[in-house]
Amino acid sequence: MTTRLQTLTQVVQQGLAQAPARPARAPKVAVPNVYDGAMDKAEDFIREVQLYINTHAAEFPSHEEVVYFMLSYMGGGTVQNWKNNVLEACSVAAGQTPPTFPYASWEAFKNEFQEQFGDPNPVAMAIAKMEALQQGTDTCDKFTIKFQALAPRTHYNDAALIELYKKKLNRCLLEKLYSLPNMPDTLQRNQATGDKGWYQWAMQLDRQWREFGVQKRVDGETRKATGGARGSAKTGSGQQEQGRTWNAPNYNRTGQGMGQGKDPNAMDVDQTRRHPPVKCFKCGKEGHYAAQCRSRLDIRAMTYDQMREYFEEESARKKDEEEIKKRQEEAKDFSQESE
Structure with missing residues (x-):
């Protein structure tokens, strides 16, 4: 029995050794796109x-x-x-x-x-496309892919490509790169030391900045929703107690009545805090919705630098208006006291 089993084992092993090897399967690669002569x-x-x-x-x-x-x-x-x-x-x-x-x-x-x-002058064409390239509203990842596709065709050396890459980035991102303690000196990652190059640092900082912007918007919407719910609950519990309507006491300015005098405009301030003024997300100004906006300005189509400059100007304008209004009120109070 043992001899027969050994013989069968040898036959199987010999058959496996003599069996032809299966040809390696080619990797799945997409067929070319149809070319139309462009x-x-x-x-x-x-x-x-x-x-x-x-x-x-x-x-x-x-x-x-x-x-x-x-x-x-x-x-x-x-x-x-x-x-x-x-x-x-x-x-x-x-x-x-x-x-x-x-x-x-x-x-x-x-x-x-x-x-x-083919292009009769591919170098000149690549240089022209590189000169027209800007990050703009693209993510740094998308912009870097475009830059990397053109870079070898320009025949520029690494030093020239680094200067071009910095020039094409958005200013706010470039400022973050210049704030690094150790500035990169290569475009690609240094394979010997593992240090990140301009590509890697720029894409990383751009992702972090965009994630932070998303988180800020989420936090703002959460605070707005929570604040609105809290304000509604507080108003409802204060106005109704045991099925009866609660009316606020009338305080006069001289202190007579049920308690100390109160500024008649205080409720208006509370109302403004609970319900902030309507703000158009198209032009950025208060007092109307985007559907009612007649302004040709659209901040949604601006780049980050343009939006920052626009809101800085708007903030400065509002401060000037508030200062003028404050001076007018002071002059009015002074004239009333003089009388």
């Missing part, structure tokens, strides 16, 4: 094709299959006529004796494609 998409299209054929090399035994594969993802726009001409040339070459192919290699076909649809 010049600014030519380089991206070539990269997508190259990525696919690199991960599916077994499907492309020769460069002819690569050319036909690339042609199959071209269509519409200005590229359709060029594609038809290439297919016609391939058909004519295949009908010769012996059959031939109009392109000696994949590189030859790719070079012809780039000459036809």
Whole structure:
């Protein structure tokens, strides 16, 4: 019994050793997007094709299959006529004796494609796009991705790219970066020391600032809701007691009546505290809602720096108005005392 079991074990092991190995499965890679002849998409299209054929090399035994594969993802726009001409040339070459192919290699076909649809001066185009790039309302993560895509095409060195990156950031974020105890001296993270570069620090501080802004809004809404509920509960319990309506006593200014005199405007102050004045979130001014606003100014479309400058001016204007009003009241009181 033991001998038979050992024999069966040896047979199974030999079968496993002789079994052919399963071919490795290619990673799942998206097929290229259809190319329509746009010049600014030519380089991206070539990269997508190259990525696919690199991960599916077994499907492309020769460069002819690569050319036909690339042609199959071209269509519409200005590229359709060029594609038809290439297919016609391939058909004519295949009908010769012996059959031939109009392109000696994949590189030859790719070079012809780039000459036809690629940017004739990619460096100048990248520099122009870099000059027009600004962070604006984008998150720093989104802005940095755009900057990184253009940076290698400009052929600028790291020192020039650092200065450009700082110039394109929003001013408030740049101020936070300059407040760091140790300023970064590279764009990317230093792989040797692990120190963060300008990219990493800028994205981190921008995320923290945006999280803080969200938290402030949430806290403000919570305080507003809690304060309103507390005010309503206090008013309800004070005005009704044992099913009867409670009327506030009338205090005169001379102290006569039921108690000490009270400022007749005190209730107006309490009412204002419980219900703050209406404020338009479009122009930022009080006294009307956004639906009633006739101003062309829209603070929602401003950048952070523009909003900060606008509210600083509004705050200064309100302070001036309050100061003028205070002086007018003092002058009025003085004239009444003189009489």
